[in-house]
Amino acid sequence: MKPRDIFLTKLKRGTAPRIATGSVTSIVTTDLMEKVGVFFPEAHQVPEQMARLAAAGYTELGFDNVMPLFSVWHESAALGCEVNWGDRSRMPDGRACYQSIEHEISIPQDWLQRPSCAVPLEAIRLLKKEYGDEIAVVGKVFGPWTLGYDLFSVEEFLISTLINPDAVKRVLRTLLEITVAFAQAQIDAGADALTLADHCTRDLCSPETYLQFLQEIHQELHERIPCPKILHICGDTSDRIPFIQKTGIDCFHYDSKVPTPVARQLAGDRLALMGGTSNINLIRNGTAELITQDVQEKIAAGIDIIGPECAVPLDAPMKNLVWLAREAKRLGSNQS
Ligand SMILES: [Zn+2]
Helix, strand or coil: CCHHHHHHHHCCCCCCCECEECCCCCCCCHHHHHHHCCCCCHHHHCHHHHHHHHHHHHHCCCCCEECCCCCCCHHHHHCCCEEECCECCECCEEECCCCCCCCCCCCCCCHHHCHHHHHHHHHHHHHHHHHCCCCEEEEEEECHHHHHHHHHCHHHHHHHHHHCHHHHHHHHHHHHHHHHHHHHHHHHHCCCEEEEECCCCCCCCCHHHHHHHHHHHHHHHHHHCCCCEEEECCCCCCCCHHHHHHHCCCEEEECCCCCHHHHHHHHCCCCEEEEEECHHHHHHCCCHHHHHHHHHHHHHHCCCEEEECCCCCCCCCHHHHHHHHHHHHHHCECCC
């Protein structure tokens, strides 16, 4: 079975010769950029460079998938947020474009053709052409909750969930269409699966808020986006994994704050689990022995795809990612 088939099979909890290994958030480190000779910010802005750096997830690190959207600002930049695309040691950052939740969102007709969206779409096409038979090409879209933070600022958006919930619901409905359209464009460009990232972490969104505003939205996104989806939410999500499981989404990309046996129990038999490896304790600061031990524990607990929990810190050593992928393949053989 090719890495692509292993990844896409494990994404649905199917039977494969080994567990999968990969990442659906950024795998870029400074030493990986040096190795490939492609750097931020060009890797956010030039399709060929974006594709080349993403491909390193397979060619240099040994993962079963690639994912070229390293930043979190692509859609928001196309919708009018001012974005600073950062540099070799800094991820991009942007500024909200509306001060009040009541401000009507104006969606430029050409937003999908603007560079911040057109570049990753072209990078997906290039990756599909060059590696599409061998490995899974994964795209990434942000859910309407995260887009709400970007467009209105986290403060304005969260306060509004308390004092103006109807306006928040209107905003979420409008931004849901952005998520669906960008997802479809990435599928048309060749994405086999998509990361759906929505930053409704426990510190910013209670379980009640999740139920009130988001479960239905995530369910609708699942129904309307016609490819396998990996929902990514950072932090301790143990109080909402049972809700996520009910949305029908294929796979949950979880944070190491949720111990894998707990995540497995909450996710049930159908929801696949991906990620879970601590970026700080293991990928940045861990030893080979600690990584091996963690991989063994995750396999024993029933994880489906092993990889970093979220975007890898730029100052982490790439050798730890290489070791992680290698150990996942070695120890995860014939587990199914
Ligand atoms: Zn994250």
